[in-house]
Amino acid sequence: MALIVQKFGGTSVADPEKIKNVAKRVLSKKRDGNQVVVVLSAMSGETNRLTDFALAMQDIPDAREMDVLLSSGEQVTISLFAMAVKAMGGECVSFLGDQVKIETDSSHTRARIENIDSDRILGELNSDKIVVVAGFQGVAENGDITTLGRGGSDTTAVALAAALKADACEIFTDVEGVYTTDPNMCSSAIKIDKISYDEMLELASLGAKVLDIRSVTFAKQYNVPVHVRSTFTETEGTWVVKEDKDMEGKVVSGVTYNKNEARITISGVPDQPGIATKIFTPISDADIIVDMIIQNQDTGNGMTDMTFTVIRSDYQRTLKLLESVVKETGATGGIHGSDSITKISIVGVGMRNHSGIATTMFSILSREGINISMISTSEIKVSCIIEEKYTELAVRALHDAFELGKDSLPEEETL
Ligand code: ADP
Ligand code: ASP
Ligand code: MG
Numbered sequence: 001m002a003l004i005v006q007k008f009g010g011t012s013v014a015d016p017e018k019i020k021n022v023a024k025r026v027l028s029k030k031r032d033g034n035q036v037v038v039v040l041s042a043m044s045g046e047t048n049r050l051t052d053f054a055l056a057m058q059d060i061p062d063a064r065e066m067d068v069l070l071s072s073g074e075q076v077t078i079s080l081f082a083m084a085v086k087a088m089g090g091e092c093v094s095f096l097g098d099q100v101k102i103e104t105d106s107s108h109t110r111a112r113i114e115n116i117d118s119d120r121i122l123g124e125l126n127s128d129k130i131v132v133v134a135g136f137q138g139v140a141e142n143g144d145i146t147t148l149g150r151g152g153s154d155t156t157a158v159a160l161a162a163a164l165k166a167d168a169c170e171i172f173t174d175v176e177g178v179y180t181t182d183p184n185m186c187s188s189a190i191k192i193d194k195i196s197y198d199e200m201l202e203l204a205s206l207g208a209k210v211l212d213i214r215s216v217t218f219a220k221q222y223n224v225p226v227h228v229r230s231t232f233t234e235t236e237g238t239w240v241v242k243e244d245k246d247m248e249g250k251v252v253s254g255v256t257y258n259k260n261e262a263r264i265t266i267s268g269v270p271d272q273p274g275i276a277t278k279i280f281t282p283i284s285d286a287d288i289i290v291d292m293i294i295q296n297q298d299t300g301n302g303m304t305d306m307t308f309t310v311i312r313s314d315y316q317r318t319l320k321l322l323e324s325v326v327k328e329t330g331a332t333g334g335i336h337g338s339d340s341i342t343k344i345s346i347v348g349v350g351m352r353n354h355s356g357i358a359t360t361m362f363s364i365l366s367r368e369g370i371n372i373s374m375i376s377t378s379e380i381k382v383s384c385i386i387e388e389k390y391t392e393l394a395v396r397a398l399h400d401a402f403e404l405g406k407d408s409l410p411e412e413e414t415l
Pocket of ligand 1: 008009010011012041151172173174175177178179180181182183184207208209210211254
């Protein structure tokens with residue numbers, strides 16, 4: 001008998017009919033002789049709807065109350081699901097995060113799972129029930145409800161699979177797996193059968209929202225095989241597993257984009273020890289996350305520029321914070337930036353052993369007339385910041401040029 005964790009995303013449980021279909025699918029897995037733990041998201045659009053309500057109350061909603069509010073979305077779907085299973089003759093029990101002790105730290109709206117007490121779930125499984133757990137939520141040490149950040153139900157599922165030592169974690173969604181790029185943006189994208197944890201970590205961190213990055217971190221740490229697949233078909237999806245030899249065959253395995261960042265430059269700051277601290281301390285004190293950072297070489301006048309990116313919703317707040325930094329550092333060029341940028345990236349473990357991949361990326365973007373304003377690289381990825389309006393063009397051009405799609409031409413013909 002296998003123990004399987006199955007997670008269904010918002011589009012899979014978008015209305016009562018869809019919840020019944022999910023219940024049918026889960027019951028059939030159970031009747032095949034498996035123990036099944038189900039993790040559900042809120043109905044699609046619900047978390048956004050609740051967020052809008054909160055914003056109508058407070059410009060920056062109180063984080064503790066936000067968690068009380070947002071966690072309600074998943075409470076609706078798990079209870080309806082349990083009723084649907086019972087109506088079909090199955091045994092099922094639903095649990096909120098604090099009932100099965102998904103213990104987190106106390107960082108409201110972006111809490112981290114610290115521990116899961118699996119005894120209660122195992123007890124219910126052993127009495128032959130399907131267990132359904134609310135995704136995206138947990139409980140802090142003081143008993144307060146916490147949430148894990150947007151997309152966090154994937155993380156609940158993989159963390160539960162790790163705690164229960166499940167045989168696999170299945171992530172059911174609205175596409176048939178992890179693709180070479182977003183299949184909703186590029187119709188020639190193809191499904192990847194098997195991908196390593198490391199590649200998936202890069203894809204997820206660079207914008208492929210099909211899996212939440214923290215879920216991949218858990219999967220890698222506890223060696224949980226993750227199967228990403230469609231709720232609406234029986235087709236085999238993508239396995240996210242430990243790296244093996246045949247994965248190195250492809251130099252580039254995916255193209256991602258992230259429209260959730262903004263770029264800021266502070267110009268003409270004195271090129272002296274301590275300048276980076278002066279710029280970034282107020283930003284980190286305000287709990288703002290900085291992603292890419294580039295500091296220019298001193299051009300001879302003892303001055304330099306610092307360019308970096310932040311999450312787009314923190315753009316205005318960061319600009320405000322920097323006003324006092326400009327005064328303190330005497331930055332002569334002031335602050336400028338843009339919140340209509342995209343980070344476009346290519347990812348592949350094969351890049352470790354190949355040169356010239358970044359150059360190919362730059363030449364493709366230049367052939368399309370797309371300007372690059374920032375570049376960052378790691379062992380298995382290259383990222384460029386471009387104007388947001390070119391996102392689709394860039395994704396398709398790179399996807400074609402690296403021969404990732406079903407319709408792509410050989411590289412010589414496209415370059
Ligand atoms: P769920 O609500 O099931 O959690 P999400 O909307 O979070 O689903 O994630 C699925 C979406 O991820 C797809 O509809 C697709 O548009 C998007 N996506 C982005 N990049 C990729 C990729 N490389 N492969 C598959 N889907 C991707
Ligand atoms: N409902 C939450 C969200 O929309 C969590 C999730 O669906 O994973 O972000
Ligand atoms: Mg998701």
